Amino acid sequence: MKARTMTLALTICAAMHVAASAATIEEREANLSASLRCMVCQNQTLAESNAPLAADMRQQIREQLAQGRSEQQVRDFFEQRYGAFVRYDPPFMPSTWLLWLGPFVLLAAGFAAMWRILSRRNRVEPAPLTAAEQARAAALLGSDAP
Incomplete structure (x- = not known):
């Protein structure tokens, strides 16, 4: 048993x-x-x-x-x-570096391009108003000063 x-x-x-x-x-x-x-x-x-x-x-x-x-x-x-x-x-080897690193390089390039565009936009100063534009603005604002 x-x-x-x-x-x-x-x-x-x-x-x-x-x-x-x-x-x-x-x-x-x-x-x-x-x-x-x-x-x-x-x-x-x-x-x-x-x-x-x-x-x-x-x-x-x-x-x-x-x-x-x-x-x-x-x-x-x-x-x-x-x-x-x-x-x-x-x-991750030399023949696949572009595959692995490519998206990060493109992302960095996108941020650099965006930063460059935004920094240029902030640097541009508006052109001074002409005499006619100053008179029109004064008339719209209701002030007598040119």
């Missing part, structure tokens, strides 16, 4: 470990699928894409994770196979 109970307990523990391991692999596969680009759709992640290639890539991710590879090793595998473009968030 004790042997059966012990065997049953060990079987349940093993099944729970396998289920937990499968859930972990599924979570890791979902994270990786969300961070890699579908090479067919190109504006979708692997997780969003229904393309056959995306399904194959997701299957490859699951297989590599089941073999014990880390997420970074799987990411490196796909990057080596398809290039840095496969990453949905491109790495």
Whole structure:
């Protein structure tokens, strides 16, 4: 009786470990699928894409994770196979500096242009009124002084 109970307990523990391991692999596969680009759709992640290639890539991710590879090793595998473009968030390297820094440069240029325009506008002094304009203004204001 004790042997059966012990065997049953060990079987349940093993099944729970396998289920937990499968859930972990599924979570890791979902994270990786969300961070890699579908090479067919190109504006979708692997997780969003229904393309056959995306399904194959997701299957490859699951297989590599089941073999014990880390997420970074799987990411490196796909990057080596398809290039840095496969990453949905491109790495910060010389070929992508414009991509990462471009919006900030454009924002700074916009602020500089706005500051320049506003500072010019504040520096311009109004032209003095002519005698006719002074007389008209005096008449509108009801004063006798020119």
